[in-house]
Amino acid sequence: MAEQQQNPASPVGKTPKSPLPSHRPPEFSVNSTAEAAWKSIKYPNPPEPVNPDIVTLRDQWRFAIRQYSRWYSHAWGTAIFAGLSFFALGWYIKGSNPLSHAHEDHAPAAGAPDTSDER
Secondary structure: OOOOOOOOOOOOOOOOOOOOOOOOOOOOOOOOOOOOHHHHOOOOOOOOOOOOOHHHHHHHHHHHHHHHHHHHHHHHHHHHHHHHHHHHHHHHHHOOOOOHHHOOOOOOOOOOOOOOOOO
16 A cells, blocks of 8 residues: 655644634724725626717617526516426325315205205
8 A cells, every 4th residue: 555645734723824814894083085995996797987889788788688588588477387387296195176165156046955854
């Protein structure tokens, strides 16, 4: 078997480095009016300095409308599929139309024997 070599630079037994410096809110000073504190904050995705041209805006708008339409139709398709699935599950469990109670008459049929206790 091959012998395992020990790496002298391994982190075993060493103390961890100091934790990351905490982010403090920017300090406001009364005398520094040259640059406000909010201007010194750098955002990871800053806004564009100018508005894009009209062709780009129109293209982005059309893309957004297509995406929304796709999501909207998928949501309706999912809702309809879920409704049909639950209806089928109810039919399977009940053994007949699960909505038939809404159309049933509770009056006895013409040929059915009278079960009332009128004497």
